[in-house]
Amino acid sequence: MSVFDGLRFRRVSSPVHRLDPRAKFFYVCVFFVIAVLFNKLLPLILLFFVQIPFVVLAGVQREWVRSMRGASLFAAFIFLFNFVFTYFYTEYPRLPSPSLLEYSLAMTLRFLVLVESFSMFFLTTSPDHLGLALEQSRVPYEFCFAFTTAVRFVPVLAEEAQTIMDAQKARGLELERGGFMKRVRNYIPILIPLIVSAIRRSLELAEAMESRAWGASEKRTNLYVLKMKKADYALALISVLMLALAVYAWLYLPIPSITVFLPS
Amino acid sequence: MEALRGVSLTVQNGEFIAIMGQNGAGKTTLVKHFNGLLKPTKGEVLIDGVSTREMSVASLARKVGFVFQNPDHQLFCETVEEEVAYALRNFGFKERDIKRRVTWALNLLGLTQYRQTSPFMLSGGERKRVALASVLAWNPKVVILDEPTIGQDYQQKEKLRQFIVQLNAQGKTVIIVTHDVEFVAECNPRVVLMAQGKIVAEGGAKQVLTNRDLVAQASIVPPQITQIFLGLKDLELPTDVIDVYEAMRVLMDFLEASS
Numbered sequence: 201m202s203v204f205d206g207l208r209f210r211r212v213s214s215p216v217h218r219l220d221p222r223a224k225f226f227y228v229c230v231f232f233v234i235a236v237l238f239n240k241l242l243p244l245i246l247l248f249f250v251q252i253p254f255v256v257l258a259g260v261q262r263e264w265v266r267s268m269r270g271a272s273l274f275a276a277f278i279f280l281f282n283f284v285f286t287y288f289y290t291e292y293p294r295l296p297s298p299s300l301l302e303y304s305l306a307m308t309l310r311f312l313v314l315v316e317s318f319s320m321f322f323l324t325t326s327p328d329h330l331g332l333a334l335e336q337s338r339v340p341y342e343f344c345f346a347f348t349t350a351v352r353f354v355p356v357l358a359e360e361a362q363t364i365m366d367a368q369k370a371r372g373l374e375l376e377r378g379g380f381m382k383r384v385r386n387y388i389p390i391l392i393p394l395i396v397s398a399i400r401r402s403l404e405l406a407e408a409m410e411s412r413a414w415g416a417s418e419k420r421t422n423l424y425v426l427k428m429k430k431a432d433y434a435l436a437l438i439s440v441l442m443l444a445l446a447v448y449a450w451l452y453l454p455i456p457s458i459t460v461f462l463p464s
Numbered sequence: 465m466e467a468l469r470g471v472s473l474t475v476q477n478g479e480f481i482a483i484m485g486q487n488g489a490g491k492t493t494l495v496k497h498f499n500g501l502l503k504p505t506k507g508e509v510l511i512d513g514v515s516t517r518e519m520s521v522a523s524l525a526r527k528v529g530f531v532f533q534n535p536d537h538q539l540f541c542e543t544v545e546e547e548v549a550y551a552l553r554n555f556g557f558k559e560r561d562i563k564r565r566v567t568w569a570l571n572l573l574g575l576t577q578y579r580q581t582s583p584f585m586l587s588g589g590e591r592k593r594v595a596l597a598s599v600l601a602w603n604p605k606v607v608i609l610d611e612p613t614i615g616q617d618y619q620q621k622e623k624l625r626q627f628i629v630q631l632n633a634q635g636k637t638v639i640i641v642t643h644d645v646e647f648v649a650e651c652n653p654r655v656v657l658m659a660q661g662k663i664v665a666e667g668g669a670k671q672v673l674t675n676r677d678l679v680a681q682a683s684i685v686p687p688q689i690t691q692i693f694l695g696l697k698d699l700e701l702p703t704d705v706i707d708v709y710e711a712m713r714v715l716m717d718f719l720e721a722s723s
Binding site: 363364366368371372374388389393 | 499501520522525529530534536537539550551584598599
């Protein structure tokens with residue numbers, strides 16, 4: 201669950217929280233594009249650290265560290281796979297070759313940059329604002345609603361999973377017992393009640409919504425309307441500039457590989 | 465987060481205890497310590513003299529059966545029979561014993577005709593009984609019931625009460641977590657009142673539930689019978705009455721004496 205901790209929104213107010221979700225999403229997309237653009241270690245290190253001031257500004261350091269820690273296991277896998285498979289399937293010479301190491305590290309860091317920017321986005325954007333942003337981007341209301349509902353039910357589901365786990369442990373279930381297949385099978389008594397109750401809840405939710413006249417009016421209006429402010433335009437501008445700079449660097453600048461700085 | 469503070473409680477073998485208090489008072493948190501689902505951050509929980517820290521939930525569960533509030537949190541098998549047998553398999557009972565115990569538990573709770581039915585096809589009350597059967601099947605020494613009366617109609621409640629009293633009479637330690645005052649008044653167990661993570665009072669149901677100030681601390685109200693007697697204080701009737709039959713006797717005596 202620790203990976204999801206990094207995506208759980210907490211209602212606080214900071215300059216980053218107050219930004220328009222559309223501007224923030226654009227910023228995240230730019231980061232995404234830049235991170236995919238480069239496969240050298242140096243620019244990715246830069247990308248990773250550029251975001252830290254935002255994290256501090258938003259005051260979500262603790263959650264951010266937690267999501268990084270949650271991602272570290274996956275990151276280790278990515279590193280390992282890249283290292284092993286690139287060694288076997290490309291012309292890299294020796295196993296501990298620095299360039300191979302750099303490439304694997306870069307791929308890992310790329311993943312971390314992506315997690316970092318997405319967790320940043322979800323940590324500082326309330327599900328309501330997200331839904332509002334979707335709606336104002338002309339996404340049909342049904343989809344917006346489904347999306348915000350899904351986001352909102354994640355913590356509920358996590359809590360329910362915990363209760364189910366407790367209930368089955370009280371009946372002698374030991375999750376960590378047995379070989380690999382047995383361990384996978386150990387999760388059946390948890391998954392079935394969880395799925396059944398999720399379906400049951402969604403049916404109940406549908407009935408409750410219909411009894412409150414969901415979809416009665418064709419044209420909905422919102423109590424809150426998102427409006428781009430100066431800070432939002434500034435963020436969008438910064439994002440555009442970063443993208444331009446990155447594309448320029450990618451096209452015309454030689455990116456030094458980290459091996460250059462190592463004593464040969 | 466600190467959910468319980470300075471809780472000290474001894475439960476004797478064969479005792480019948482009701483833990484009461486408002487939502488969030490820490491009732492469920494407290495009983496989750498009894499089978500090791502939660503371990504105390506400070507202090508100790510001893511089961512038969514052994515600290516819960518030194519035992520796994522699975523081995524503690526063999527002694528302390530815990531029936532959760534919502535049966536839907538545990539039912540997952542294709543048939544009621546399988547559901548009841550699940551825990552027995554976990555505890556490593558032999559196939560022959562499992563069959564015998566399942567038959568016994570289903571019979572005990574009047575579920576024999578549903579043996580091959582899917583638990584998901586049953587009504588709420590029946591599902592709750594399946595959950596109860598699935599715990600009683602391994603015959604634990606202590607049975608914990610979390611909110612057993614929620615969603616039950618009056619007749620089922622009455623059956624449940626008789627069943628619990630019977631279990632207790634057979635020497636089992638029974639612990640119920642509830643805020644159903646009327647149910648507790650009829651069962652007449654030892655009552656432990658909780659509020660804000662602390663035990664605010666404990667004693668016989670008669671003594672605790674008739675004390676208006678005490679029960680107010682735990683955000684519950686005295687049973688209706690007690691409220692009548694508290695209202696009739698001016699007639700110099702006793703105020704510590706929780707039982708309907710006792711109430712009738714007292715009132716009859718009073719009417720006879722005054723006429």
